[in-house]
Amino acid sequence: MIRILLVLAISFAAAWALTLDSIDWPLRPGLMGAVLLVAAALGARAWWERRRATVGDEPGGPERDAWHALVGYAAISGHMLGALSKRVDLHLGAGNSLATDTWTIIAGSIVAYLIVRSTDRTRDERDKAFHARGDIAGYTTLGVLIFAFALYLAFVPPPGLDGFTHFYIANFLIALIVLSEVIKQLARLLAYARDRKEAAG
Amino acid sequence: MSGPSPIGNHLRRLRFDHGEMTQEQLARACGITRQTIVALEGGRYAPSLELAMRLAHVFGRGVDDVFFWTDPPAPPAKS
Numbered sequence: 001m002i003r004i005l006l007v008l009a010i011s012f013a014a015a016w017a018l019t020l021d022s023i024d025w026p027l028r029p030g031l032m033g034a035v036l037l038v039a040a041a042l043g044a045r046a047w048w049e050r051r052r053a054t055v056g057d058e059p060g061g062p063e064r065d066a067w068h069a070l071v072g073y074a075a076i077s078g079h080m081l082g083a084l085s086k087r088v089d090l091h092l093g094a095g096n097s098l099a100t101d102t103w104t105i106i107a108g109s110i111v112a113y114l115i116v117r118s119t120d121r122t123r124d125e126r127d128k129a130f131h132a133r134g135d136i137a138g139y140t141t142l143g144v145l146i147f148a149f150a151l152y153l154a155f156v157p158p159p160g161l162d163g164f165t166h167f168y169i170a171n172f173l174i175a176l177i178v179l180s181e182v183i184k185q186l187a188r189l190l191a192y193a194r195d196r197k198e199a200a201g
Numbered sequence: 202m203s204g205p206s207p208i209g210n211h212l213r214r215l216r217f218d219h220g221e222m223t224q225e226q227l228a229r230a231c232g233i234t235r236q237t238i239v240a241l242e243g244g245r246y247a248p249s250l251e252l253a254m255r256l257a258h259v260f261g262r263g264v265d266d267v268f269f270w271t272d273p274p275a276p277p278a279k280s
């Protein structure tokens with residue numbers, strides 16, 4: 001369980017760090033994020049193949065998908081919230097480089113998915129039960145976040161809303177949706193981890 | 202879902218009796234993941250009736266031959 005939280009924290013923090021002007025990345029930040037996602041996918045695939053050959057406790061297809069989604073959504077939400085915290089509205093049409101970086105990270109996440117996805121697409125009733133728990137956690141989180149944001153928009157005096165263009169608000173809402181996806185995948189992976197822990201006694 | 206299930210099974214023995222069938226082969230025969238077979242054999246997952254019947258069908262047995270109560274519930278009180 002610690003490992004899941006660690007992977008989540010690192011993915012989110014690394015993507016947030018890509019928005020910081022104080023760090024001089026060797027590549028364009030978006031490309032850097034995409035390369036890291038692809039490298040992580042290659043590492044995860046090699047690790048799971050080794051576990052399959054030696055211990056036989058590699059995750060099944062649906063759990064692999066949840067791992068990928070956790071890292072991907074954490075990276076996207078980390079980057080979006082990092083940019084939005086600087087009151088950048090992430091409007092691609094305005095030539096915003098951070099917006100391009102977000103899309104590059106999304107492209108990297110798609111390539112990473114093609115690397116880690118299992119060829120066995122079986123998803124059975126046990127997976128569906130674990131995924132249903134994730135759905136409940138995700139939708140509950142989404143409801144709470146949107147309600148909190150609505151209250152903020154409604155009751156915070158105007159100085160607190162400086163820079164809240166319609167692009168900013170739209171992208172902030174998207175970031176909240178992505179964040180709820182992170183929670184959904186986290187709940188799914190925790191369900192798998194609890195099950196595995198009980199198996200180990 | 203997780204935790205010890207009140208329903209046990211003879212899946213491991215039945216696999217062995219059927220030409221040492223692997224977990225992977227049994228999973229494919231039933232359309233489920235190998236991880237679910239591991240959970241079933243570990244006694245921490247009680248399958249749906251449909252899955253229980255599919256598993257029993259693979260071995261040509263009835264559900265009662267494959268699954269059993271480990272902790273039977275008390276019989277209903279007579280009115």
